[in-house]
Amino acid sequence: MSQLKRTLMLATPVLASVCAMVLWNSQVQADSPAEDEAFPLATHDLLPHPSGRHVAFGRVDPNEIIEQPIQYSHMLHAGTLNIQCEYCHTMARKSIHAGVPPTETCMGCHKVVDATDRPELEKLKGYWERGEEIPWVKVHDLPDFVYFNHKRHVTAGVQCEECHGQVKETMTVAQRVSSLNMGWCLECHKTHPSVDENYGAQAELRRAEMKDCYTCHK
Ligand code: HEC
Ligand code: HEC
Ligand code: HEC
Ligand code: HEC
Ligand code: HEC
Structure with missing residues (x-):
């Protein structure tokens, strides 16, 4: 066809x-x-998640505060301790999804960090000892009719911060800073400098492809 x-x-x-x-x-x-x-x-918040948890659908409200099961801090881990994003979000460069780390990733360090009288760390230890994954609530969630792929963006040289904001400077648990609506995607596709760098003389052709409906709605 x-x-x-x-x-x-x-x-x-x-x-x-x-x-x-x-x-x-x-x-x-x-x-x-x-x-x-x-x-x-x-804001779409039409479909309650099957688990009863609160999950946004599609375009999101950046001001909404989402409660997480543990007050994990990006500022401390990615900022002060300088752990790389991809140490925990291992799939960002390889797959459609960046993924949230399994408890095991945390325990690599937290087996040796003293949890006594520190409720957030005691919670972490509890999940680990019961063999349960931590029920992190998804912060970003595009509707299913949109195709988005981390790998293509990350390998092209688009930085996490361009889409997710100043995670390590300002965020405890992750927040949404971008609207994730169609205009947001298209605006960056029209202007992002990596396209000129990566495609040279073919850049205009690539930009045309990147605004084709079929690129994002398969
Ligand atoms: C590379 C090592 C490392 C990894 C991986 C790691 N942490 Fe930590 N975490 C630390 C260190 C170091 C501290 C600071 C401990 C201190 O202040 O004594 C800390 C502090 C914390 C605290 C704050 C405790 C408090 O009361 O202030 C929480 C909660 C926490 N981590 C949760 C997690 C979770 C959840 C994960 C996995 C997603 C994780 N950590 C992964 C090293 C790590
Ligand atoms: C071009 C914009 C963009 C870039 C660059 C980007 N992300 Fe994302 N990220 C998104 C969007 C859009 C979603 C929602 C995807 C969905 O719901 O299908 C998302 C979702 C996520 C999630 C939730 C789990 C998942 O995979 O759906 C994590 C974690 C994440 N991003 C981390 C990262 C990290 C770490 C980097 C850098 C290595 C990064 N992102 C780079 C746009 C981006
Ligand atoms: C020590 C592990 C660790 C590191 C390092 C880390 N994260 Fe995370 N990240 C998590 C955990 C745990 C969550 C789930 C809780 C939350 O939403 O804050 C998360 C959630 C996220 C989300 C939201 C996912 C969703 O549900 O949509 C984004 C976006 C994100 N991280 C980006 C980053 C970026 C960008 C960096 C580097 C600057 C980074 N993270 C570094 C552990 C980590
Ligand atoms: C900050 C800039 C930026 C934002 C925001 C952004 N993109 Fe992209 N996107 C790019 C760049 C750059 C490329 C080109 C990658 C390449 O081909 O080198 C791209 C390419 C793509 C591709 C083509 C992948 C392929 O296999 O051909 C898809 C699909 C895509 N983006 C979807 C989206 C969607 C959906 C959103 C919004 C939810 C979005 N993008 C937001 C920068 C962005
Ligand atoms: C770069 C990615 C991208 C391209 C290209 C794109 N879209 Fe979208 N589109 C999205 C995203 C992301 C959403 C979901 C967010 C939203 O509802 O705004 C969406 C949502 C939609 C919706 C549903 C709006 C709603 O409110 O439910 C329609 C209709 C739509 N797109 C039509 C199109 C048409 C027609 C084209 C081609 C002219 C196109 N799109 C090209 C990313 C894209």
């Missing part, structure tokens, strides 16, 4: 919903809380 035909086939239902959204937008102002409830344009 030609690329164009494939794009059109994909785009038809997608375009219909875009039109519906535009129509809807012309009738309501998305900012008022009441209308947000009817159609949450700014």
